[in-house]
Structures are given as C-alpha cells and as structure tokens.
Amino acid sequence: MAVKNTLLFEPEVTCATCQACCCRLEVMLITDTGVPERYIEEDSWGSRVMARLDDGWCAALDRDTMMCSIYEHRPLICREFAMGEFECRTERKACL
Numbered sequence: 841m842a843v844k845n846t847l848l849f850e851p852e853v854t855c856a857t858c859q860a861c862c863c864r865l866e867v868m869l870i871t872d873t874g875v876p877e878r879y880i881e882e883d884s885w886g887s888r889v890m891a892r893l894d895d896g897w898c899a900a901l902d903r904d905t906m907m908c909s910i911y912e913h914r915p916l917i918c919r920e921f922a923m924g925e926f927e928c929r930t931e932r933k934a935c936l
C-alpha cells in the first residue's frame with residue numbers, strides 16, 4: 841500500500857511477495873477519495889467501509905493480479921498502511 845521510513849521498517853517484506861494480506865482487513869472510509877459506490881457498504885455500526893467478497897478480500901482487489909483496481913482512488917487508510925511495519929507483518933503472518 842505505502843512505504844514509510846521508520847525504525848520498524850523491514851526491507852525484506854515487500855508487497856511483491858505478498859498475497860495482498862492487508863486487503864482482507866476492514867477498511868473504513870473516513871475521507872472521500874472517490875471510491876466507486878459499488879465497492880462501498882455499511883458495517884454493523886453504520887460506518888461506510890470497503891465491501892469484501894466471500895473470499896474475504898476487498899471487492900476492489902483484482903483477483904488475477906492481486907493488486908488494487910482503484911489504486912488512484914484507494915481510501916486514506918490504504919494509503920497510510922505502511923509496508924513492513926507491525927500491522928503489515930502481523931497480517932502477512934496470518935495469511936501467507
């Protein structure tokens with residue numbers, strides 16, 4: 841999703857060797873970045889979130905390439921999710 845330069849960064853962790861593990865997390869829409877409405881649903885608390893399909897991945901993930909199909913319009917949370925940091929590594933451990 842995004843790369844941040846921090847002490848927690850692990851250079852050997854890259855999205856190229858991942859199956860878009862973080863794209864299975866709930867992604868709340870807290871700003872308007874132009875996500876198409878067909879990819880948005882309401883969660884049980886009434887918040888607008890990215891819809892997920894039965895396989896668990898975000899509806900906007902291209903299943904053939906395992907890349908974001910709305911990259912230019914991806915939500916703020918996706919933009920700020922930092923490759924190599926704790927949450928990324930936690931998700932990779934759970935899904936790879």
Ligand code: SF4
Pocket residue numbers: 841842853854855856858859860861862863921922923924928929931932
């Ligand atoms: S979990 Fe980490 S390595 Fe995998 S796609 Fe997301 S940011 Fe990239």
Ligand code: SF4
Pocket residue numbers: 841862863864867890898899900901902907908909910911914915918
């Ligand atoms: S919007 Fe794109 S980057 Fe964000 S979870 Fe969905 S597929 Fe992944």
